[in-house]
Amino acid sequence: MAETPSAHSPYPPSYYAASRNIVRESKALEGDVTADICVVGAGYSGLSSAISLAEHGFSVIVVEAAEVGWGASGRNGGQIVNGLNASLETIQRRYGDTTAAFFGTLLQEGAGIIYDRVERYGIQCDLKRGNIYAAYTPKHMDELRAKQALWRQHGMDDHELLDRAQIRKHIGSDVYEGGMIDHSGGHMHPLNLALGEAAAFESLGGTIFEHSPVTKVEQDATGATVTTAKGRVRAKTAIVCGNAYLGNVVPELTSRIMPVSTQMMATEPLGEDRAKALLPTDMCVEDVRYILDYFRLSADHRLIFGGGVVYGGTDPADVVAKLRPNLDKVFPQLKDVKIDYAWSGNFALSFSRVPQLGRLGQNIYFAHGDSGHGVTGTHLFGRILGEAVRGDMTRFDTFAKLPWIRFPGGRMFRAQYSTLGSWWYALRDKLGI
Template identity: 65%
Template sequence: MAIETFASNGPTKHTTSYYAASANPSPPRPALKGNQQIDICIVGAGYSGLSTGLHLVEKGYKVAIIEGARVGWGASGRNGGQVVNGLNASLQTIKKRYGQDTANFVAGLVQEGGEIIRERVATYDIKCDLKPGNIFTGLTSAHMKELEARRALWASYGIHNQDMLDKAQLRAHIGSDVYAGGMIDHTGGHMHPLNLALGEAAAFEKLGGVIYEQSAVIDCDTAAAKPVVKTAGGTMTCGTLVLCGNAYLGHVVPALTARVMPVSTQMMATEPLGEARANALLPTDKCVEDIRYILDYFRLTADKRLIFGGGTVYGGTDPHDVEAKLRPAMEKVYPSLKNVKVDFAWSGNFALSFSRVPQLGRLGTNTYFAHGYSGHGVTGSHTFGKILAQAIDGDKTRFDVFAKVPWYPFPGGRMLRVPYSMVGSWYYALRDRLGV
């Protein structure tokens, strides 16, 4: 199946997800038409673009966001809804690759994304069912040692919001016996991701920002002193351009295409389970993810469905039957759900960088970009949006640190990045199965 892209022959609707079916009301926005000008133009109305834009309009800038489909159409409106602190790459990995100073810097911002989300929800009264706490689970003794090492490492950087859970303690949070134990992060959480995006968009517009929907970008002049964005219906000339298309930017900006690879992950939502049945699955209403290389993740919704996700398809293609792929894993965790009805099943792409570290940078003089969150985009995008806004406003202190972090191409280039990554995933999946 082809990688999902924006429609060029008509409006693009949200995917058939539980989130789209339960989204708060949101007005359709006009498409970009004619030749327009603005101080700052952002491509992409996902979390990165919305976070950047909202921080900038709060500072008084005139900002327009151009979106190829609808607000939150991509990963921001389809993800597992989990607020997970940290990057994909561990602090230890960052220290080994880039040095202690960079590790200290990253440690200082790994919780910032969650803080921004909580502040946005409170300040703008965003109705997205935000709940506190997330749990990492281990299936083997090796996993438990890894979790303990992670907790100790974060504590060494002054981060003390995590507690280990043995098997009995974990059972108070998760009604399953498959896990050896886990670790709870009290400053994590979960929410309705599309409603968070829609609420941030509404706040952005209330402060004077403009959003154009159904306006897929077909060309960007990033080298010009005043960058120009072109869509099928118009152009936008701006003083500063910010590219936040992430996995859905496609080939519009060739300089960014090879930096990341789209990866598809899958989710499904059961029928409403009722209070008693749902509470038996997750008594404390925390979200959960295990720590395998190809992991499972799950949580309850406000109407007491179980959202269960997992699986990875490199290159961003969708499996033929999402439910068939995920149901065995869900039933292994929760045998009581063997005959439960699944009401929604969907896929979405995130952008994977080879180093598993997000990339922040600049093309030419006045074009900025952020992408490559590698599955940790809910928090990372909010942090990077703030850093981008600070840089555009004149404070490039934090931007320059990340911009100097080297990026690495996928071995074999674009043609071989998918098979190379698949081989790597098979290796780590085998290690998970062997418990090493």
């Protein structure tokens, strides 16, 4: 069964929860309160929306079922990877040159928002620059060359191709054919980023109610009402940012996405010399397979290694058993290293792999379906939601007009269908085709 947050949900036993640098004094919503805007969900999407609006003088309340960053925002790989799950090439093929040109203006904006807010609000989240796409095969290298060329056509020239010898200077492994650096990408401690953004929002006069699961979101001609077990928020506008953990709170959104679980683990501290031998330039890495591995170093010299998917959002019985063979393949020198932490988290997958922004009626906005590329996307879409609420619908409408597709098989069989598809793509990865 997919994980569902409740008022009593503690942070999962992750490295991030154990090393967070802010322990909040949380408060639950009790009674009736009012605001200009009520945001549902205190992850990146909700916090980004809330900050964008609070910076423009709106009174904003955020309501969270568990705690700030409890979901994907506090469990992810910590990688600032530009772009969407659906490639710019795919978007161009599906939706045409005009839409592709629009997306081309957005692909690096989310990362820029993160860098700006970390500096502006003094957020301590171990931020580093640079991410590497790692290629296993010559075909993968052809894909990276095409990506570099296409992004250059849209004015982005931060990508540096690496051959087999060059990538070895960045990754202490012999498994890769080559790769590509995105110098505008990076990595950080994701939960500390979320907690720092929450503090930034509160410094602007915003309010966050935690341990307050939302039971329904309603609207009428004059505004929206967000109801929890012990209270209500009455606002002019509601913004729904529950993503993979929204459940059936807003039934109209349930069939649009599917929760998908991904897994991570963190080694024991390796020491500076051993860690530097693995990743000499301290960039984060993800390979370019359909079902990929991703990894980076923490500030205290652990290797954080993730990968794998489980459609439907269920957790594997043994995360370490699932990930350890992949870790040993990339870094056989770590075969006897102890794993200190292992955890899972869900992201929201859309069938098209393109995020969805939209509006229900006049007073409820939503954003979801980042499909595994949510660190940058959520920050961007929070800004676009803020623009829409303030009356500038230009970018919001472009997203809202994109068609969305139901998962084949409906809610009951969507996970099975997606699993079959993933087997096919995993076979293609294995065969190098």
